[in-house]
Amino acid sequence: MTDLAPYACHADRSRGRLHPEAGGETRGPRDTYQRDRDRIVHSIAFRRLRHKTQVFVSPDGDHYRVRLTHSLEVAQIGRTIARALGLNEDLTEALCLAHDIGHPPFGHAGEDALEAALEAHGGFDHNAHTLRTLMLLESPYPRFAGLNLSWDMLEGLAKHNGPVLHPGWAMREVDALFPMQLDSWPSLEAQVAAIADDIAYDNHDIDDGLRAGLLTLDQLLDVPMVADCWSRVRARYPDLPAEKLLRELVREQIGMMVTDLLDHSRATIAAAGVGSVDDVRQAGGPLIGLSPALAARERDLKRFMYAALYHHPSQLAAASAARVVVTGLFAAYQADPCLMPPEWVAGSRADEPARSRHIADFIAGMTDRYAQKCHAEIFGDAAASA
Structure with missing residues (x-):
C-alpha cells in the first residue's frame, strides 16, 4: 500500500507472526495485513457471525442486522476513515471484521450469562475471547494452533479500546504466548476500528429499531444530535414524506460523525507530533476520536438508545430468555x-x-x-x- 502516513502501520515493518511461515504458506501477491484480513474472512468463526445477535435475537425479518452484517458495515466506515487519514486500510479492515468474533450467542445477554457461569473460574470477556478464538481455538493449519495472525493485528484487537491495565485470565494467557504490550496505546488503525464500531451501531441500530417499531421518529427528535440532522435532511427534501427520509437521516448522521472525527483527529495527531506507530503507542492517550462537543452529543444518543431500545420491555424479555438458554447449557x-x-x-x-x-x-x-x-x-x- 502506497502513500501511507509515517505514523501508519506498514506491512513491511510488521513485527511478524508467532509461528514463522515460509514457502507454501504464503500464497499469492498479498502482504501481511492482507493475509490477516483474508484469514478472518475465510474463518469459521467469522461465518458464524451470520447467526449471532446484533440487536435482535434470531430476528425473523431478513433485513435486520446481525453480527456479520454489522462487522461488514464497521469495515466500510473504518476503511473510509483510514484512507482519509493515510492509515493502512487493509489492517483497519481486518481489525473491523474481526472485532466481534469473540461474542457468544445472544450478544451481551449471552456474555452476561457466561460471565456468571464462570464467576468462580475467572469470568468471561468477549474481547479476550476474540483473541482466544483466533490464537488458540480456530485451527485450520496443520502445524500450529490458531490463525497465526500478525502481532500488529492481535495487538490492535487486544487494545482497540485502549491499554489493558487489568487483563483477565484469557487475555493474560494469550499475552504470555505472544506479548502485546498491553499497557500502551494501540495503533491508529485499531483506534479507527473502535470508533468505526461506535459510529456503525449508533446509527444502524436506529435503523433497525425504527424498522421493528420499537423506536419512533418523534422519540428520536428529542435527541439534539438527531434533531439537527433531521432538520438538514428535511431542508434538502422538503416535499417528501417523513417515512421516505428515515434512512437518509441515518446516512446524514454517519456522514456528520465521520467528518467531525476526521477534522478532530487530524488536529489531535498534528498536536501530538507523532512520527511513527511507536510514537502513537507512547502518546499517552487516544489520537482518534470525535470532537468533545460531538462526543457529548453522542453520549446523549447512547443514553437514549439504552432507555428506548436496548432496555425496551420486549428486548429485556428476549435477553432473559437468552440467559436461560446459556445458563442451562x-x-x-x-x-x-x-x-x-x-x-x-x-x-x-x-x-x-x-x-x-x-x-x-x-x-x-x-x-x-x-x-x-x-x-x-x-x-x-x-x-x-x-
Whole structure:
C-alpha cells in the first residue's frame, strides 16, 4: 500500500507472526495485513457471525442486522476513515471484521450469562475471547494452533479500546504466548476500528429499531444530535414524506460523525507530533476520536438508545430468555460433558478451571439458533422458548 502516513502501520515493518511461515504458506501477491484480513474472512468463526445477535435475537425479518452484517458495515466506515487519514486500510479492515468474533450467542445477554457461569473460574470477556478464538481455538493449519495472525493485528484487537491495565485470565494467557504490550496505546488503525464500531451501531441500530417499531421518529427528535440532522435532511427534501427520509437521516448522521472525527483527529495527531506507530503507542492517550462537543452529543444518543431500545420491555424479555438458554447449557454440560459433540468431549478436562473454561469455549462459539437447538434437545422446546 502506497502513500501511507509515517505514523501508519506498514506491512513491511510488521513485527511478524508467532509461528514463522515460509514457502507454501504464503500464497499469492498479498502482504501481511492482507493475509490477516483474508484469514478472518475465510474463518469459521467469522461465518458464524451470520447467526449471532446484533440487536435482535434470531430476528425473523431478513433485513435486520446481525453480527456479520454489522462487522461488514464497521469495515466500510473504518476503511473510509483510514484512507482519509493515510492509515493502512487493509489492517483497519481486518481489525473491523474481526472485532466481534469473540461474542457468544445472544450478544451481551449471552456474555452476561457466561460471565456468571464462570464467576468462580475467572469470568468471561468477549474481547479476550476474540483473541482466544483466533490464537488458540480456530485451527485450520496443520502445524500450529490458531490463525497465526500478525502481532500488529492481535495487538490492535487486544487494545482497540485502549491499554489493558487489568487483563483477565484469557487475555493474560494469550499475552504470555505472544506479548502485546498491553499497557500502551494501540495503533491508529485499531483506534479507527473502535470508533468505526461506535459510529456503525449508533446509527444502524436506529435503523433497525425504527424498522421493528420499537423506536419512533418523534422519540428520536428529542435527541439534539438527531434533531439537527433531521432538520438538514428535511431542508434538502422538503416535499417528501417523513417515512421516505428515515434512512437518509441515518446516512446524514454517519456522514456528520465521520467528518467531525476526521477534522478532530487530524488536529489531535498534528498536536501530538507523532512520527511513527511507536510514537502513537507512547502518546499517552487516544489520537482518534470525535470532537468533545460531538462526543457529548453522542453520549446523549447512547443514553437514549439504552432507555428506548436496548432496555425496551420486549428486548429485556428476549435477553432473559437468552440467559436461560446459556445458563442451562452450561449447567447441563457441567453435569455431563458427553452431551457436547465428540470432538469437544475429547478435549474435556476433569480439573478446574480448565473444565469450565472448555465448556464456555464451546458455548461461546455457538450461533443463536444452534444454542436454541441444543437447549431444546436437552430440556425440550418449551424450555428453549421460555
